[in-house]
Each structure stands twice: as structure tokens, then as C-alpha cells.
Amino acid sequence: MKILDNLNYVFSKDNEPVCTASPGEIITFKTADCFANQVKDESFTMDKLDLNKANPTAGPLYLEGAEPGDVIAVDILDIKVGKRGFACSIPEVGPLAKFSEMRTRIFEIENEYVEFGGLKWKINPMIGVIGLAPEEGEIACGHAYKHGGNLDSKKITKGTTVYLPVEHPGGLLQIGDLHASMGDGEVSGTGIEVPGEVVVRVNLIKDFELKWPVIETEDKWYVNGVGDNFSEAFLSASEELLRLMKPAYPLDETDIFIYLSLQGDIEINQYVHPVDGEMPSVRYGVPKTEYAKPLIEI
Numbered sequence: 001m002k003i004l005d006n007l008n009y010v011f012s013k014d015n016e017p018v019c020t021a022s023p024g025e026i027i028t029f030k031t032a033d034c035f036a037n038q039v040k041d042e043s044f045t046m047d048k049l050d051l052n053k054a055n056p057t058a059g060p061l062y063l064e065g066a067e068p069g070d071v072i073a074v075d076i077l078d079i080k081v082g083k084r085g086f087a088c089s090i091p092e093v094g095p096l097a098k099f100s101e102m103r104t105r106i107f108e109i110e111n112e113y114v115e116f117g118g119l120k121w122k123i124n125p126m127i128g129v130i131g132l133a134p135e136e137g138e139i140a141c142g143h144a145y146k147h148g149g150n151l152d153s154k155k156i157t158k159g160t161t162v163y164l165p166v167e168h169p170g171g172l173l174q175i176g177d178l179h180a181s182m183g184d185g186e187v188s189g190t191g192i193e194v195p196g197e198v199v200v201r202v203n204l205i206k207d208f209e210l211k212w213p214v215i216e217t218e219d220k221w222y223v224n225g226v227g228d229n230f231s232e233a234f235l236s237a238s239e240e241l242l243r244l245m246k247p248a249y250p251l252d253e254t255d256i257f258i259y260l261s262l263q264g265d266i267e268i269n270q271y272v273h274p275v276d277g278e279m280p281s282v283r284y285g286v287p288k289t290e291y292a293k294p295l296i297e298i
Helices: 230-245 253-263
Strands: 002-004 010-012 019-021 026-031 057-063 071-081 084-088 104-108 113-116 119-122 126-131 138-140 161-165 171-179 196-205 214-216 220-226 265-270 281-287
Touching: 002 019, 002 057, 026 057, 026 171, 057 196, 071 126, 071 171, 104 113, 126 161, 171 196, 220 230, 220 265, 230 253, 230 265, 230 281, 253 281
Parallel strands: 002 026, 019 057
Antiparallel strands: 010 138, 026 196, 057 171, 071 161, 071 196, 084 104, 113 119, 126 171, 161 214, 214 220, 220 281, 265 281
């Protein structure tokens, strides 16, 4: 098993691969926390951090045979998080920013549980950043778009598969920004940020058009959309979900629209506005059913 443990802060076709894998191979990505392990205790508030070292990822991984127009399927086999993490509030970020001061809280993780002010709950380890090289230019690991990136979906966890559209030879997969626990929206700007390891299996789907990242869970398909606002993000996810459902479901476009009104779920991945350059990320899901074909098949 190959282990990737470097730090990379942007997605770009110019990033030199640190590893090559064949379809079906199992790889471990070893990552720092979202601020590259700068936070040592609760005195390390946002004003004392180097924000140029945000959302580091391990990689990129070059998948043999991957070409533009293909899809890379990433099976999340395991996520192991560290024993200590942090969460914080960020000035002027999130819907309750006007009620909040700048603060950092440290969390000790014991037997898969965390405690906070007398409250206790089981962690839900997840991947914040996962993506391939974008079609053009470079995109900071803290941002999300069609290539993936900082999707911050709590559905990207052990047992799920993430499908990503390939824009450049090898795809150039990067993974980082693990959370021990995070609610939808990540409203204060962070989850419980932790270092850790992700074990994945990488597969290749040849000649399959995919416009936005897709997540397959045990019981649902989700399309992830990004936009300047929630309406644009939802529209992106909706149009791609419709396009993927058309060849798989025994319904025309209008009936799919009606079906989604009955069975579809729109959920928020991340909303940390007004961080400069950040855009809302949403997921639009539909239940799996024996009465329709899978949206994507390997």
C-alpha cells in the first residue's frame, strides 16, 4: 500500500504527481489538519494563524489510464483521525457572527466520542477536501468547484464512493481537511479539525460524462453543486442530477422533475460566507431504488 503524506495547497494540472497507481489499487493519504497543525492550544485564534497554510492536501496521485472525459471513482475504505482536534469561530463568518467573538476550542477524542461543555457525542469522521486538477488554472484547496475540492460534505465518509470528472491525464487526486465531527453548513467556519489518514481504492470509468462531483452512499446518490449563492449552487446540482437520471429512470424530464419534488433532498454542505472567494456548496440527493438503474456504474 502506497502512502501519500506531503502538503499541497492548490489543485492544478501543474502539480507534480507524488504517486502513480493502477485502477483498483488501494492508497493511503496521510494529512495534516486544516491549518497545517499550527493550532497548539486555545490561545491560537484565527488572527494568529498563517492562513496561507489552509486546507493542505496529500497528493496528487496519478491514476494510470485516466484521460479527459473519464471519471475517477474513489471508494472511501477507512478514515482514521487523530486523538486531538480543534474548532473555532472566525470573525465576520457565518450566520451568527454578530453574536460571536473569536475563539478556539480544543477537543480530546476518546473511544470515538468528544465532550464539549457537558455535551457528549460520537464522532463522524469525514473528508472535507477531495478533488482532481481543474480544467483551467489553479484553485486553492479551500475552495470547491466542478473538480471537487473543499466540498465539506459530511456524507464523504467511510463506506461512500466519490466520483470526480477527469480534466487532465492521470486526474491528479488530492485529499485532505479531515473532520472528526461537522454539522451541515460548517457555520462557524470549522468542524473539529484533525490530522489523520484516509484509505481509498481508486477506480476508473472510461468515457463517462460527469459535470459535477457525485457521492454514492449506501442508500442515496448525491450531486454536489457550487455557485455564487445557494440558488446557483442548487441549480447546478439539479441540472446535473436530472441529466444523470434521464438514462437510468423510466421517466421523462417532466416526470423526473415531479419525482424529485416527492423524493429528492436538497442539503447544505458548507456555508461560510463571506470568506473571500468562497461559494456555497450543496448536495442534491435521490434515494437508490431497485426500479431504476444506478446513476453511475463501474
